[in-house]
Structures are given as structure tokens and as C-alpha cells.
Amino acid sequence: MSTTVPSPSAPPGHDDDGLPETFRRVPPQDRDAEQCVLGSMLLSKDKIGDVVEILSVDDLYLPAHQLVFGAILDLYGQGEPADPITVAAGLTKRGEINRVGGAAYLHTLVQAVPTAANAEHYAQIVADRAKLRRLVEAGTRIVEMGYAGDGDADEICDAAGAELHHALQMREESATVRVGDRYADYIDRLEYLQKHGAAKGVPTGLSDLDALTNGLHPGQMIVVAARPAMGKSVLALDFARACAIKHGRPAALFSLEMGEAEIMNRLTAAEARVGLHHLTSGDPSPEDWQRIARAVPRVADAPLYLDVTPNTTALEIKAKCRRLQQRGGLDLVVIDYLQLMTSGRKAENRQVEVSEMSRSLKLMAKELGLPVVVLSQLNRGPEQRADKKPMIADLRESGSIEQDADLVILLHREDAYDKESPRSGEADLIIAKHRNGPVTTITAAALLHYSMFADMASTS
Incomplete structure (x- = not known):
């Protein structure tokens, strides 16, 4: 008796090339929601900032919608109005107006919106579709890798895992957190480490600097620049502490270099006057714990906000600052540091990109009406001079930083x-x-073991 052997070339539910029919469907997307997002942005400038916190240009599925989204963000980043007329002009200038369906389609987008008040809801729908689409795309690539079978099986499995991991790295609504909300967890981590091892402008906290500048004022961009390991981040945190903890005025610190735990260590060292090395090693003394306990209430209650999102853009920072302003006010923004930021779009070269970001931050300071402190690296110029003192010409990658700074x-x-x-x-x-x-020189005490600077008079 003969036995019929099924053909292995096409498993059930698959086409002849071996790929599941599921992967041949239209990827997850919602055209109506995308139209409503864009229409809301064209109707309301404030909604642009809200949408940017949720979506990036790649989250939109239709190429025409991506072009419109990018044109709106370009205008918004320049402080210009973004409406059907200005967006159409921008797209026409770039030769892309016909690719979006002409100027008439921009008016169609506005008419498609029931109400701009629901922009964030529409944006979340688009974001959810984008997450599912990335998951489908990753699954398709994993299936293709499995059927191709090129190379070592373990290497293919590792590559497949990387694809899935990348697809599941979903964008959070906002990475900005209130320091006080995290302080209990921070103290728990510190205890674990010890147990197991391992009306004027905004004051700066330095009397001589405040006397010279009368504080930091709305609309100003303040650049703090130095060579590595000079204490830029320490000074930045000093400014934020003086604003939020000492004077109770809301401040936001965007750190692209340090993680949350490192900043909490430095913040606690400065406020409690505890040696930073005791905190990083997880071995504070009983006296240190008493100082930390006294510092906790004033730090936890302070309106100090922290964001450690890497590879962030000026536009994203602006959107988050606007949200903080709307929720409870904001008096100071500190960014650590400029050269770690990205513009979010292609530029001719890095110098042009840094120039664009510098200009965007200055415009942000003016538009939001608050001082923006931006840290910046210096080039190696100081190390080539006998006295090692830096000069303004040593600002790295862009002369426009000097031009934009107040x-x-x-x-x-x-x-x-x-x-x-x-x-x-x-x-x-x-x-x-x-x-x-x-212009002058102010001398301060560098108490870097406490991760802080102080007035010379207070240490004499």
C-alpha cells in the first residue's frame, strides 16, 4: 500500500514562497486618525507640542502625511505659525506640494477634524498603530531570516531577538519625572547599596554671579562651557537646586549624559553635604544618614523635574517644557549638554546641525519666556595655551553658539x-x-567632593 507524502514546499496557510498570508495584508494604520492629528496641529499651535510628545514623523504611515508632519515641525521649531497657508508655502518651496495632494489637501485635513481638543487621543491611536506596524515588520524579518537559514542558527536566533527587542522599545508618553516622586525609591536604593555594597531673575546660588547678572532672566540663553571634567554638570545642578529647592521655583533639568541614579547621588551629596564617594559606594555613615534625613523633605517637596531621555531633540525638550508650564509653571530649564543633542533631521554637517539646535534653544527661551541654561563642550584650544584658560573662541563645533547666547x-x-x-x-x-x-571673572569654591560650587566667603 502506498503512502502519500505532502509537499513540504508550501505549509498550510502559506503561499509558495513560504511566507504566511498574514504578512501580505495592509500593515496596521489609521488614515482617519492621521488626518485628525495633522488637522489638529494645523488648527492649534499648542496642540503641536502635545502631539510631538507622543509621535515622531516615522509613526505616520502615509508618506504624504509624513511630509506634512515634517513641514509643520519645521515651522514650529522656527517659531513660525503652522497653518494650511504657511505649510503649503513650505512644501512648495521644497518641491513637495504635489506629493501631498496639493494645497487643497491641507484644507481637507483641517475640515476632517471634529475638534482639535482631541489631538492627543488621535495621536495615541496613530502611535498604537505604529507600534503594531513595527511589530509586524519585525516579525516579517524574523520569518524571512528563519526561512533563509543563512549562517549559524544561534546567530540567527540572536539577530531575531534583536529585531524583536528593537520593535518593542516603545516610546513613552513622557520621560519627565518629578524628583520628589522618585526620592523614596532613591533612598531605598541607597539603603540597599549600604547593606549589600556597591522678583529678580532666577538665582544661581552664587552671590557674586547673581550680583553681576541680577539672576537669570526670561528669554535668555545662558551657555556654560568647559573642557571635560571641569564641573559643568555640577554647576548646572547647582543652578537647578538654587531655583527649585532653595527658592521653590519650578526648574527642569534635561540630562543627556548622566542617568537618574547618578543625578540623585549628586543632588543628595550637595543638599545633605555628604561625600559623593560615600553615596556612589553605598556606604554612608550614621552621621551621613542624619544629614540625608534632614535634606529629604526639602528635596522631595521641591518643584524640580528631571528628564534623562537620551538622543532628545530641541523640539522634544520644547514640547515637554511647554507641558510643564501649562501644568504648574516653569522658571528655569537646564540642558546637559548641547553636543549630545540631535536635530532629528539630516543636516549638511555637524556644525550646521549644532547651529540649528542652538538657534532653536534661543527661540525656545524667548517663546516660553524663561531662562535656558545650555552646557557645551570646548575644543582642545585651552590645553594648547600655557595658562590653559579657555576663550570664547574655543566653543566647540559652532560659532553660532556665541552669537545666540546672552x-x-x-x-x-x-x-x-x-x-x-x-x-x-x-x-x-x-x-x-x-x-x-x-565681562569679568568670578571665583567660586569648587567643593566637588560634595558635587557643588559655593561662594568663596562661605568657605573661608
């Missing part, structure tokens, strides 16, 4: 180069540009 502070410590320097423990804040006052 105040430029160059941070310098002699003991960073000469351990035997008689000025050990001192830092120079070189005011290299001051749009509304004199």
Missing part, C-alpha cells in the same frame, strides 16, 4: 591641570559674554 560662562580650574596649584579647590567662572553687563 551670557557665556567659561568654567576653569587650575588644579585640573596642576595638582600642586596654590589655587587648589578654586574655580574661575569667566564671564566671556554678557549682553546686559560687563
